[in-house]
Amino acid sequence: MPNTTRFDEDVLEIQAVNSNAGGARLDANESVFFARQLEYIRPKIYDVKRPKLSALEVFPIDQSVPEWAETITYRMYDATGVAKIISSYADDLPMVGVNGKEFASKVKSLGDAYGWSAAEIRAAAATGLPLKAKLAVMAKKGHEITTNQIAWFGDADAALPGFLSNTNIPIYTVPADGTGSSKLWSSKDGDKIIRDMTDIVNVVTTQSKGVHRAKELWLPLDEFTFINSKIRGTTANPNADTILKVFQVNNPGVRVRSILELADVPAYSNLNVMVAIENTEENLQLVLPMPFKEYPPQAQNLAWKVPCESRVGGVVIEYPFAMAIGSGI
Numbered sequence: 659m660p661n662t663t664r665f666d667e668d669v670l671e672i673q674a675v676n677s678n679a680g681g682a683r684l685d686a687n688e689s690v691f692f693a694r695q696l697e698y699i700r701p702k703i704y705d706v707k708r709p710k711l712s713a714l715e716v717f718p719i720d721q722s723v724p725e726w727a728e729t730i731t732y733r734m735y736d737a738t739g740v741a742k743i744i745s746s747y748a749d750d751l752p753m754v755g756v757n758g759k760e761f762a763s764k765v766k767s768l769g770d771a772y773g774w775s776a777a778e779i780r781a782a783a784a785t786g787l788p789l790k791a792k793l794a795v796m797a798k799k800g801h802e803i804t805t806n807q808i809a810w811f812g813d814a815d816a817a818l819p820g821f822l823s824n825t826n827i828p829i830y831t832v833p834a835d836g837t838g839s840s841k842l843w844s845s846k847d848g849d850k851i852i853r854d855m856t857d858i859v860n861v862v863t864t865q866s867k868g869v870h871r872a873k874e875l876w877l878p879l880d881e882f883t884f885i886n887s888k889i890r891g892t893t894a895n896p897n898a899d900t901i902l903k904v905f906q907v908n909n910p911g912v913r914v915r916s917i918l919e920l921a922d923v924p925a926y927s928n929l930n931v932m933v934a935i936e937n938t939e940e941n942l943q944l945v946l947p948m949p950f951k952e953y954p955p956q957a958q959n960l961a962w963k964v965p966c967e968s969r970v971g972g973v974v975i976e977y978p979f980a981m982a983i984g985s986g987i
Contacts, residue, residue, distance in 0.1 A: 692962070717937075767948075767967055768967065810822050844884065
């Protein structure tokens with residue numbers, strides 16, 4: 659149902675711009691038509707059913723940073739402090755996170771626009787044909803694509819941190835004991851692949867001294883498909899189950915997820931990587947100070963454009979010991 663207040667505001671905005679525009683102009687009926695179309699199109703931007711890009715599904719979202727912020731200051735901890743037994747008048751209480759270091763990262767705006775020519779609006783108003791909502795949908799998708807890219811790989815020029823470009827995440831060294839001393843899972847039997855998966859999950863626990871436990875294992879799509887279809891059994895250890903099923907039986911608390919961005923990762927010599935992670939908002943966040951936002955339509959030459967903006971701060975990792983990355987699988 660169109661929002662009447664918003665519709666009236668749009669009419670006033672369009673008419674106000676019309677009165678000052680030296681180029682594109684719409685008469686009263688065309689202005690009303692255009693405003694109604696915008697009210698129809700806006701919900702369509704959010705109603706389109708399509709899979710979200712992985713960053714918006716995988717990372718905890720932090721929208722607590724104000725829209726006007728230009729930088730984010732946060733602390734990164736090497737380990738988590740623990741409590742100890744104390745006496746009634748103890749004055750030596752241990753400090754939690756005493757090994758933390760302070761960091762700052764930028765917040766940047768993303769922008770694009772959609773719109774139609776004045777001639778297209780007049781023709782649509784005259785014929786009663788609706789303006790296509792596809793342009794508006796693509797404008798929002800453009801923001802999601804760029805946000806996804808920044809979340810995973812960062813943007814060095816803009817000083818925006820990405821998950822896979824973060825050098826503080828501990829490295830798990832994948833054993834090179836496949837055919838020809840290869841790390842590739844395609845060269846290993848099922849038992850060795852399960853060992854790799856189990857070891858990277860366990861290393862999160864050991865490197866954090868038991869503070870963190872990996873509850874998710876992220877794999878590139880090809881490797882996920884491989885273990886979901888390849889039978890684990892070997893000559894010495896026959897088993898009719900797939901590698902993935904055997905791993906899940908032995909690690910019931912670990913969710914295995916496939917993520918396209920883990921293939922050919924630039925920061926890891928264009929190798930495929932896997933990630934074991936305790937994926938909670940306490941450990942990391944994708945900072946989105948301002949979600950996708952549309953501004954009032956603007957007349958530019960012989961067209962009407964709707965500017966769009968969002969703001970992103972990249973992926974902030976506060977506890978890198980809550981995760982580990984292994985490359986070369």
